[in-house]
Amino acid sequence: MKTKAFLSGNEAVAEGVRLVSPHVIAAYPITPQTGVVERLAEMVEDGSIRAGFLNVESEHSALSAAIGASAVGARTFTATSSQGLLYMAECLHYASGGRFPIVMMNANRSLALPWSIYGDHRDSLSLLDSGWIQVYVEDAQESLDMVIQCYAIAENLKVLTPVMLNLDGFTLTHTYELVELPTKDEVQEFLPAFDTPYKMDFENPKNMGFSSTPADNMEFKYQQHKAVLDAKKIIREVDAAFKERFGRGYGGLVDAYKCDDAEMIVVCLGSTTGTCRTVVDELREEGWKVGVLKIRFMRPFPEEDIIHYTRNTKAVAVIDRDISFGYEGTVYTNVNSALAKTGRDILKLNFIAGLGGRNISKDNIREIFIELKEGMEGKKKEHVRFLGLGVSVDE
Amino acid sequence: MNRPVLKKHIKPKHIREYPVGPCYEAGHLVTENATWRTQKPIIHIEKCTTCYYCYLCCPEGVIFKEDKKVKIDYAFCKGCGICAKVCPKKVIQMIREGETYG
Numbered sequence: 001m002k003t004k005a006f007l008s009g010n011e012a013v014a015e016g017v018r019l020v021s022p023h024v025i026a027a028y029p030i031t032p033q034t035g036v037v038e039r040l041a042e043m044v045e046d047g048s049i050r051a052g053f054l055n056v057e058s059e060h061s062a063l064s065a066a067i068g069a070s071a072v073g074a075r076t077f078t079a080t081s082s083q084g085l086l087y088m089a090e091c092l093h094y095a096s097g098g099r100f101p102i103v104m105m106n107a108n109r110s111l112a113l114p115w116s117i118y119g120d121h122r123d124s125l126s127l128l129d130s131g132w133i134q135v136y137v138e139d140a141q142e143s144l145d146m147v148i149q150c151y152a153i154a155e156n157l158k159v160l161t162p163v164m165l166n167l168d169g170f171t172l173t174h175t176y177e178l179v180e181l182p183t184k185d186e187v188q189e190f191l192p193a194f195d196t197p198y199k200m201d202f203e204n205p206k207n208m209g210f211s212s213t214p215a216d217n218m219e220f221k222y223q224q225h226k227a228v229l230d231a232k233k234i235i236r237e238v239d240a241a242f243k244e245r246f247g248r249g250y251g252g253l254v255d256a257y258k259c260d261d262a263e264m265i266v267v268c269l270g271s272t273t274g275t276c277r278t279v280v281d282e283l284r285e286e287g288w289k290v291g292v293l294k295i296r297f298m299r300p301f302p303e304e305d306i307i308h309y310t311r312n313t314k315a316v317a318v319i320d321r322d323i324s325f326g327y328e329g330t331v332y333t334n335v336n337s338a339l340a341k342t343g344r345d346i347l348k349l350n351f352i353a354g355l356g357g358r359n360i361s362k363d364n365i366r367e368i369f370i371e372l373k374e375g376m377e378g379k380k381k382e383h384v385r386f387l388g389l390g391v392s393v394d395e
Numbered sequence: 396m397n398r399p400v401l402k403k404h405i406k407p408k409h410i411r412e413y414p415v416g417p418c419y420e421a422g423h424l425v426t427e428n429a430t431w432r433t434q435k436p437i438i439h440i441e442k443c444t445t446c447y448y449c450y451l452c453c454p455e456g457v458i459f460k461e462d463k464k465v466k467i468d469y470a471f472c473k474g475c476g477i478c479a480k481v482c483p484k485k486v487i488q489m490i491r492e493g494e495t496y497g
Contacts (some may be wrong), residue, residue, distance in 0.1 A: 099416030
């Protein structure tokens with residue numbers, strides 16, 4: 001019989017970490033990620049994880065400690081959120097440039113000012129260029145399963161790149177669901193102990209984290225770029241192997257829902273997807289040809305999948321829980337770049353929604369599809385629109 | 396004492412010949428590193444008692460023993476003057492770079 005447990009997103013991540021058994025956990029608590037750190041500390045104390053738990057004085061130290069542990073070939077885990085993620089920004093580049101396969105959970109939360117503990121994607125998306133693989137999940141089961149998959153991706157010797165696992169703050173981190181738990185034996189069979197030739201070793205001394213002159217630096221950056229691009233294939237393979245072993249697959253880099261014959265598609269990340277699917281089902285009953293495309297991986301970016309699933313589409317809306325002030329949402333910029341390569345004339349609209357924890361309702365999603373429909377019928381539409389503003393912004 | 400041997404850096408022809416990330420065999424030195432030195436330590440070897448206290452204190456590890464004498468690897472010495480400061484017999488003298496002793 002399969003074991004099931006009633007877990008929050010945070011607790012599901014902690015259970016995933018218990019199953020992959022890292023050697024070192026170094027994390028600093030921050031709302032809304034705190035539950036992960038608390039649970040892992042308890043697991044280390046009661047012996048259900050045989051890991052060293054490092055109490056660090058900041059997020060900068062947490063990731064620095066994880067880098068040090070990873071340099072001796074240890075499997076390492078850390079977790080953060082929002083301001084904490086920004087505080088470790090310097091170390092993010094150290095970890096990716098050093099090719100340390102660290103897995104980090106990030107609870108997506110707004111950035112100050114105004115101070116807010118609630119969710120949006122501005123924290124992780126502002127660090128899209130830090131060289132990390134970024135995955136966004138939508139429920140507790142996917143959170144647990146992806147902890148396991150993230151290690152399989154990061155530790156693949158063709159990838160050797162850290163992975164950031166993003167959960168929507170509160171909406172996912174604090175929501176309880178029934179989650180299926182694989183056994184430790186099953187997980188360890190799927191994910192063998194990490195073994196790398198690129199580590200500090202008494203028998204085989206290495207110079208690690210060295211500098212390079214302008215004559216060689218660019219080659220290392222090319223290598224990093226190639227590794228993250230090559231990760232696309234590994235991500236799909238790991239997901240397929242996971243599905244084979246555990247019966248749950250997530251579609252690799254994207255998850256497409258009713259996209260094949262859809263005239264209009266909404267593109268989104270994370271926990272918003274569930275709401276979008278419900279609205280798609282309702283609109284389908286009313287005769288609308290609509291679909292939703294969840295981008296799971298923002299890096300490497302699933303350009304080919306986006307082009308594939310929008311091949312029969314006339315209009316695409318991108319929901320951004322993010323805004324690059326003075327231009328548009330970052331997810332939109334990426335999706336637009338992919339769609340532009342097709343040369344097809346598609347209506348593309350960007351909706352900025354859910355900033356600072358504002359709820360994204362079914363009515364909001366329905367409004368997006370109405371906007372797309374009116375745009376397709378020739379009505380002029382705002383290219384970038386803040387959805388669900390509570391006040392008029394008419395000039 | 397093993398002194399690092401300078402190896403000539405040959406630019407690889409293919410990206411596959413590059414190390415995977417900044418991780419390579421230890422002791423692989425391709426450049427000297429002493430160009431910012433303005434002062435240079437000189438050991439008055441005839442008065443040196445070979446106590447090796449300078450060797451212990453040198454932050455760059457450039458002081459070494461050869462033919463029962465204490466020597467300095469000037470290719471890597473930064474000229475910090477710690478050896479001259481700590482020498483119990485005061486037989487290490489700092490001179491301006493470019494000047495010659497005696």
